Each structure stands twice: as structure tokens, then as C-alpha cells.
Amino acid sequence: MGAHMPAAGGLHKAILNGKEIGCTAVQVFTSSPQQWAAKEITDEKAEAFRKAREETGIEAVVSHDSYLVNLAATEAALRKRSISALAGELLRCAKLGIPYAVTHMGAHKGDGEEVGLKRLAEGAAAVLAETPDSVSIAMETTAGQGTTMGYKFEHLGFVIEANKGHPRLVACLDTCHVFAAGYDIRTEETYNEMIEEFDRIVGLDRLRVIHVNDSMRPFASRKDRHAHIGQGEIGEDAFRRVVNDPRIRHASLILETPDPDEMHEVNLKRLKSYLSA
Numbered sequence: 592m593g594a595h596m597p598a599a600g601g602l603h604k605a606i607l608n609g610k611e612i613g614c615t616a617v618q619v620f621t622s623s624p625q626q627w628a629a630k631e632i633t634d635e636k637a638e639a640f641r642k643a644r645e646e647t648g649i650e651a652v653v654s655h656d657s658y659l660v661n662l663a664a665t666e667a668a669l670r671k672r673s674i675s676a677l678a679g680e681l682l683r684c685a686k687l688g689i690p691y692a693v694t695h696m697g698a699h700k701g702d703g704e705e706v707g708l709k710r711l712a713e714g715a716a717a718v719l720a721e722t723p724d725s726v727s728i729a730m731e732t733t734a735g736q737g738t739t740m741g742y743k744f745e746h747l748g749f750v751i752e753a754n755k756g757h758p759r760l761v762a763c764l765d766t767c768h769v770f771a772a773g774y775d776i777r778t779e780e781t782y783n784e785m786i787e788e789f790d791r792i793v794g795l796d797r798l799r800v801i802h803v804n805d806s807m808r809p810f811a812s813r814k815d816r817h818a819h820i821g822q823g824e825i826g827e828d829a830f831r832r833v834v835n836d837p838r839i840r841h842a843s844l845i846l847e848t849p850d851p852d853e854m855h856e857v858n859l860k861r862l863k864s865y866l867s868a
């Protein structure tokens with residue numbers, strides 16, 4: 592259980608600062624998420640990262656890819672660029688010993704979901720073909736803003752199926768996004784329905800990361816705005832269920848809530864307080 596940690600002062604700092612505030616799992620950007628160009632992970636940086644993990648005992652580390660990646664882009668050149676950017680992300684992860692790269696996959700930009708999903712599946716296949724087995728693509732469920740895909744579990748299921756159940760296609764479930772996308776997780780019953788549906792369509796064995804974020808926007812708004820745990824539209828009952836659900840215990844829980852410097856520690860304490868003894 593942990594948080595997305597800023598990497599100011601070096602990637603290893605994300606791990607060390609995470610430990611400081613009580614993380615046992617950490618998410619990082621291996622490059623600037625707003626830029627195509629990525630700085631190389633030197634041997635020195637990789638070594639500092641490895642050492643930080645060893646010192647802190649934080650084994651569960653995941654990365655989040657650049658926001659620019661769109662495997663379903665209309666222009667072929669942009670799709671190609673996205674494939675190499677995501678492949679680059681996986682290669683940096685391999686060098687850092689990170690097993691999962693979380694990605695939002697893409698938006699069809701008006702070309703329609705059918706075309707878009709095919710492009711996602713082809714893009715994923717291309718990325719998998721040029722990257723090592725040690726890193727998996729963790730497709731993230733989205734809120735479905737604009738023409739973004741991934742707001743239905745079926746979208747992830749399609750990409751997995753189109754790639755014949757490729758073992759390196761795994762998933763990241765974001766509580767804020769699924770709620771915004773129309774999966775009501777506020778009651779025990781509807782939460783269970785959501786988990787069962789995910790299992791049926793994607794498979795809980797593929798669920799490796801859970802982004803634990805409350806939602807500033809109402810149910811089914813298709814808007815992606817994260818709120819502090821228990822202070823948004825989802826409310827704390829759902830998070831109590833998430834942290835205590837044995838069906839998803841194998842996944843890393845990662846906070847992506849606002850004001851990381853002041854609030855990650857507070858939100859993490861809140862999540863831990865929900866754990867039943």
C-alpha cells in the first residue's frame with residue numbers, strides 16, 4: 592500500500608520519501624509525463640534505485656507512462672510514436688526492475704470505438720513484441736472523458752482477447768475512474784457486482800495495481816478528478832471494502848490523490864485505519 596511519489600532529486604528519492612511516509616508500494620514516473628523525450632536511465636541511476644528499494648524493503652514498485660501516449664491516435668505517425676514511447680517506458684522499467692507499467696492506452700478521437708479498440712490491440716501487440724518479458728503493460732480503467740477508451744472492462748477484455756490472452760497484458764483498476772465511468776462502488780452489493788464483473792471480463796489474476804482515489808465528480812459523470820480518501824463522492828465505506836477484500840489482496844494499492852507533499856501521508860494513514868484487525 593502506498594502512493595504515486597514525486598521523483599524530484601532522482602527516482603530513488605521517490606522510494607526513500609515513500610518509506611518516510613509509510614508506503615510499502617510506490618508508483619513513479621520514469622520520465623516527465625508531459626514530454627515525449629525521456630532521459631536515459633543510466634547504470635548509476637538504476638543502481639541508486641535498486642539500492643533504495645533494498646534499503647527500504649519496498650518491493651512493490653510500478654510506473655505510470657506518459658500522458659501523451661495514444662495507441663489509438665488517428666494519425667499513423669502518432670500511433671507509431673506512442674508505440675515507441677510506451678515501449679521505451681517498458682525498457683526503462685526493465686532496467687529499473689519495475690514489473691508493471693500502467694498506461695491509459697488511448698482515445699479514438701472521433702474514429703469510433705471499434706476502430707479505436709483494434710488500434711489499441713495492435714499497438715499493445717507491437718509494444719509487447721519489442722520489450723522484455725520482465726515487464727507487463729498494466730492497462731488502466733479510465734473515467735471515459737472525451738473519446739478515451741478503457742471506461743468499460745470490455746475494452747480491456749478486447750485487447751487481451753485480441754492478443755490471445757497474452758500473459759504480459761495485465762490491469763490497473765482506478766476506483767475514481769470506475770466510479771466516474773458508471774460502476775457504482777458505494778454499496779456492498781454494487782461493489783461486489785463490479786469485482787465479479789471485472790473478474791469475468793478481465794480476470795482478477797490480471798489485476799496487479801489498484802489506484803485508490805476518491806472522486807470529486809459525481810457518479811457516472813465521466814469526469815476524472817481525484818479527491819482525498821473519504822472526502823469525495825465515493826466515500827469511505829468503499830475504501831474499507833477495497834483494503835479488506837481478500838480477492839484483490841495480491842494487487843498494489845496506490846494513492847494518486849491531490850497535494851502529495853502534505854496529503855499522501857494523511858490519506859495513507861486513513862487507508863490503513865480501515866484495515867480490520
Ligand SMILES: [Zn+2]
Nearest residue numbers: 731765802847
Ligand atoms: Zn489512475
Ligand SMILES: [Zn+2]
Nearest residue numbers: 768815816817
Ligand atoms: Zn485519474
